[in-house]
Amino acid sequence: MSLPTLQIPVYELDLFILGKKVKYRPYTVKEEKTLLMAMESNEEKQIFETSIRCCDACLVDDSVKVEELSVLDLETLLIAIRSKSVGESVELQAKCEACEHKLNLNVDITKMRVEENGEPQDKIMLDETYGIKLKSPSLDSIYLSIINKTDDISSALLSCVDFVYDETTTYSFKDYTEKEKIQFIDDLSVENVKKINEQFIDKLPSNVIDLSFKCPACGKQNEKTVGNLLDFFT
Numbered sequence: 687m688s689l690p691t692l693q694i695p696v697y698e699l700d701l702f703i704l705g706k707k708v709k710y711r712p713y714t715v716k717e718e719k720t721l722l723m724a725m726e727s728n729e730e731k732q733i734f735e736t737s738i739r740c741c742d743a744c745l746v747d748d749s750v751k752v753e754e755l756s757v758l759d760l761e762t763l764l765i766a767i768r769s770k771s772v773g774e775s776v777e778l779q780a781k782c783e784a785c786e787h788k789l790n791l792n793v794d795i796t797k798m799r800v801e802e803n804g805e806p807q808d809k810i811m812l813d814e815t816y817g818i819k820l821k822s823p824s825l826d827s828i829y830l831s832i833i834n835k836t837d838d839i840s841s842a843l844l845s846c847v848d849f850v851y852d853e854t855t856t857y858s859f860k861d862y863t864e865k866e867k868i869q870f871i872d873d874l875s876v877e878n879v880k881k882i883n884e885q886f887i888d889k890l891p892s893n894v895i896d897l898s899f900k901c902p903a904c905g906k907q908n909e910k911t912v913g914n915l916l917d918f919f920t
């Protein structure tokens with residue numbers, strides 16, 4: 687008689703950019719091992735590929751493709767999968783804002799929420815003729831920039847461009863080679879890059895968690911919000 691197959695629980699999660707609920711399951715011991723090995727390698731490409739593969743396996747929803755998810759949604763999904771797999775509490779270091787005393791806090795990662803940072807302006811004029819249309823960065827574009835080892839500024843921009851336009855023509859970014867796209871980004875003026883950052887990239891929503899703790903050293907009640915939640919896991 688063969689061993690019985692255990693039923694793996696399935697959970698639901700709201701994805702902000704996608705605008706709908708998806709179903710996912712926790713990862714298995716085998717998947718966790720693969721993930722840990724990738725993290726230990728410290729290789730960006732390997733960590734990225736393994737996380738995507740793991741997310742893909744855990745997403746029990748055929749209507750959604752992981753590589754098409756925006757980065758924000760992937761982060762939400764990764765954290766949710768992890769919290770159902772190895773626990774909902776993570777330890778992080780916080781600093782009292784009054785006396786700078788450092789302490790370790792146990793945080794319930796399921797209390798994560800999406801913070802909107804204003805209204806990202808997705809159409810920006812680069813000069814009198816050409817404008818640029820931006821989109822929430824998706825994984826496949828970030829993946830390409832990792833493979834191509836573009837620097838941080840270029841890759842952030844590269845992953846956000848949807849198309850360039852003038853009065854009569856639309857130049858869809860996906861129709862061009864990586865080399866052509868990088869060339870275009872590298873040729874942007876400093877002022878335009880600043881404009882894109884301030885009006886779009888800095889205003890993209892982010893996953894945050896609210897901390898509330900009383901400092902054991904000076905007694906001050908601290909209230910703060912932290913982002914970059916994926917950093918807690920690595």
Ligand SMILES: [Zn+2]
Pocket residue numbers: 782783784785786787901902903904905906
């Ligand atoms: Zn203090």
